[in-house]
Amino acid sequence: xxxxxxxxxxxxxxxxxxxxxxxxxxxxxxxxxxxxxxxxxxxxxxxxxxxxxxxxxxxxxxxxxxxxxxxxxxxxxxxxxxxxxxxxxxxxxxxxxxxxxxxxxxxxxxxxxxxxxxxxxxxxxxxxxxxxxxxxxxxxxxxxxxxxxxxxxxxxxxxxxxxxxxxxxxxxxxxxxxxxxxxxxxxxxxxxxxxxxxxxxxxxxxxxxxxxxxxxxxxxxxxxxxxxxxxxxxxxxxxxxxxxxxxxxxxxxxxxxxxxxxxxxxxxxxxxxxxxxxxxxxxxxxxxxxxxxxxxxxxxxxxxxxxxxxxxxxxxxxxxxxxxxxxxxxxxxxxxxxxxxxxxxxxxxxxxxxxxxxxxxxxxxxxxxxxxxxxxxxxxxxxxxxxxxxxxxxxxxxxxxxxxxxxxxxxxxxxxxxxxxxxxxxxxxxxxxxxxxxxxxxxxxxxxxxxxxxxxxxxxxxxxxxxxxxxxxxxxxxxxxxxxxxxxxxxxxxxxxxxxxxxxxxxxxxxxxxxxxxxxxxxxxxxxxxxxxxxxxxxxxxxxxxxxxxxxxxxxxxxxxxxxxxxxxxxxxxxxxxxxxxxxxxxxxxxxxxxxxxxxxxxxxxxxxxxxxxxxxxxxxxxxxxxxxxxxxxxxxxxxxxxxxxx
Numbered sequence: 160x161x162x163x164x165x166x167x168x169x170x171x172x173x174x175x176x177x178x179x180x181x182x183x184x185x186x187x188x189x190x191x192x193x194x195x196x197x198x199x200x201x202x203x204x205x206x207x208x209x210x211x212x213x214x215x216x217x218x219x220x221x222x223x224x225x226x227x228x229x230x231x232x233x234x235x236x237x238x239x240x241x242x243x244x245x246x247x248x249x250x251x252x253x254x255x256x257x258x259x260x261x262x263x264x265x266x267x268x269x270x271x272x273x274x275x276x277x278x279x280x281x282x283x284x285x286x287x288x289x290x291x292x293x294x295x296x297x298x299x300x301x302x303x304x305x306x307x308x309x310x311x312x313x314x315x316x317x318x319x320x321x322x323x324x325x326x327x328x329x330x331x332x333x334x335x336x337x338x339x340x341x342x343x344x345x346x347x348x349x350x351x352x353x354x355x356x357x358x359x360x361x362x363x364x365x366x367x368x369x370x371x372x373x374x375x376x377x378x379x380x381x382x383x384x385x386x387x388x389x390x391x392x393x394x395x396x397x398x399x400x401x402x403x404x405x406x407x408x409x410x411x412x413x414x415x416x417x418x419x420x421x422x423x424x425x426x427x428x429x430x431x432x433x434x435x436x437x438x439x440x441x442x443x444x445x446x447x448x449x450x451x452x453x454x455x456x457x458x459x460x461x462x463x464x465x466x467x468x469x470x471x472x473x474x475x476x477x478x479x480x481x482x483x484x485x486x487x488x489x490x491x492x493x494x495x496x497x498x499x500x501x502x503x504x505x506x507x508x509x510x511x512x513x514x515x516x517x518x519x520x521x522x523x524x525x526x527x528x529x530x531x532x533x534x535x536x537x538x539x540x541x542x543x544x545x546x547x548x549x550x551x552x553x554x555x556x557x558x559x560x561x562x563x564x565x566x567x568x569x570x571x572x573x574x575x576x577x578x579x580x581x582x583x584x585x586x587x588x589x590x591x592x593x594x595x596x597x598x599x600x601x602x603x604x605x606x607x608x609x610x611x612x613x614x615x616x617x618x619x620x621x622x623x624x625x626x627x628x629x630x631x632x633x634x635x636x637x638x639x640x641x642x643x644x645x646x647x648x649x650x651x652x653x654x655x656x657x658x659x660x661x662x663x664x665x666x667x668x669x670x671x672x673x674x675x676x677x678x679x680x681x682x683x684x685x686x687x688x689x690x691x692x693x694x695x696x697x698x699x700x701x702x703x704x705x706x707x708x709x710x711x712x713x714x715x716x717x718x719x720x721x722x723x724x725x726x727x728x729x730x731x732x733x734x735x736x737x738x739x740x741x742x743x744x745x746x747x748x749x750x751x752x753x754x755x756x757x758x759x760x761x762x763x764x765x766x767x768x769x770x771x772x773x774x775x776x777x778x779x780x781x782x783x784x785x786x787x788x789x790x791x792x793x794x795x796x797x798x799x800x801x802x803x804x805x806x
Contacts, residue, residue, distance in 0.1 A: 257277070514546070729788050
């Protein structure tokens with residue numbers, strides 16, 4: 160944005176004659192203060208280029224080249240990458256452009272002006288503006304409308320910068336000019352300050368910090384400053400972390416002032432300190448003895464683990480590594496929540512897909528944080544917490560239940576033992592015991608403790624367990640197929656899903672009506688109580704259950720006694736599903752899984768979430784379910800996904 164406005168000013172001043180600050184402000188759609196700052200930026204660009212901005216008292220400003228130089232050639236040299244005009248085309252581009260224009264225009268702007276700039280009708284513009292207002296609302300910003308003057312964005316400067324950061328993340332390069340040199344300079348300033356005070360953040364946090372500082376630089380150039388106390392009372396609980404962040408922030412500001420020749424007021428030092436506190440590597444601070452985890456933070460983590468146990472019957476109370484990981488995470492997280500600073504998680508979709516149970520546990524744990532902070536955890540933040548639970552599950556996991564195998568052969572005991580050795584080598588981690596017998600002995604075998612039969616020859620007798628023919632010399636494909644067989648969700652689909660709890664066409668106006676109707680069906684078929692319904696409602700109010708892909712999975716806040724089940728409903732039409740109390744955020748949903756997990760489901764829990772998540776996250780199979788609206792299609796899809804069918 161800086162480059163474009165500076166180029167616009169260059170163009171205006173190079174047309175000949177003089178223009179006053181008021182005239183320039185009118186043409187640029189900014190305040191006089193912003194005009195003066197932009198003139199300073201242009202003067203820096205012109206240093207050593209044989210041109211300068213001339214000021215004449217009573218007349219204003221103009222642009223002149225020494226010795227009759229070519230101004231157009233100089234413009235192309237100074238702004239080689241800037242297009243003469245940018246016209247957004249897609250709805251997403253229009254929304255970002257509209258927000259951009261409102262943020263970087265100090266004065267009111269008329270709808271007619273915006274319509275002409277974006278080459279869209281007033282109706283399209285009005286629809287885009289409604290979407291922009293929703294984005295603004297998440298950051299406590301509003302659009303002020305003044306008859307005869309137009310519209311402008313209203314709100315706190317801190318909130319404006321957070322909103323700009325969201326838009327930069329959504330569509331990098333539209334909101335903020337991709338000035339590689341400036342990014343490199345800011346990064347170098349931060350690196351030197353970090354080195355001096357031995358301060359650390361991870362790579363993702365560092366990228367976020369650089370972006371926020373670049374936004375701050377741009378806003379300061381325009382004369383917009385944050386209004387923040389130098390010593391925020393909010394940080395009394397994390398005083399040691401904030402003190403360290405403050406020292407680093409002061410050093411960063413000294414570096415930035417020297418590099419960019421811009422004065423930073425005290426409030427801007429506090430602004431950077433807050434971002435540092437919200438992104439700090441707390442583990443390093445703990446190891447150095449500069450930070451102590453408070454009893455309050457520890458008690459919050461205890462409540463989070465208790466909430467996870469209530470919902471999933473998985474006990475992490477004695478997992479010290481998980482507890483410390485969550486404690487370390489909560490210290491900077493509390494600062495981010497306090498100031499609505501969102502930390503982008505580039506691994507979010509992978510986490511949802513590969514660690515679905517851990518993500519569900521993180522969603523449950525986040526209800527504690529939502530309740531205590533009065534804020535709604537974002538998906539990005541939930542994803543970071545899910546990683547901690549994924550590692551804890553891995554530590555707890557003993558692996559899939561061991562299977563007992565009967566090997567049937569017809570070529571001698573020596574060959575059979577050789578095959579047994581090969582099978583134990585490849586599948587030993589999945590096998591409890593492995594017995595060998597001749598094909599003629601099969602009728603005499605007690606299959607009570609046998610899970611699978613592997614045979615090298617056809618068996619003519621009835622066998623009450625699954626039979627798989629194998630080769631004496633198994634190839635990689637066969638080995639892989641058998642490994643997948645051991646990991647399959649045998650019996651889980653049949654245990655949780657049933658035809659009498661499938662609703663092919665449910666008509667409802669909102670999510671509360673959906674939940675009530677599905678509970679009515681579950682109450683009739685499974686005799687679940689009103690307590691179950693109230694627990695589902697409580698969970699729904701505390702944190703989101705919409706997973707995206709037109710899917711929601713409401714469930715009780717606490718695990719219920721009785722047989723587990725899943726009630727599945729395909730809605731007649733998609734509805735808007737609010738993603739949490741007081742968020743104002745919503746997603747479209749058309750398929751709903753109402754889940755009840757019994758106490759102590761053990762290894763089945765992981766299998767259930769693995770197979771169900773594959774279905775929920777698959778556009779292909781969800782669309783199939785919406786089209787066919789049948790229980791058979793649901794089961795068929797689950798089994799195909801269980802057998803390894805991809806997209």
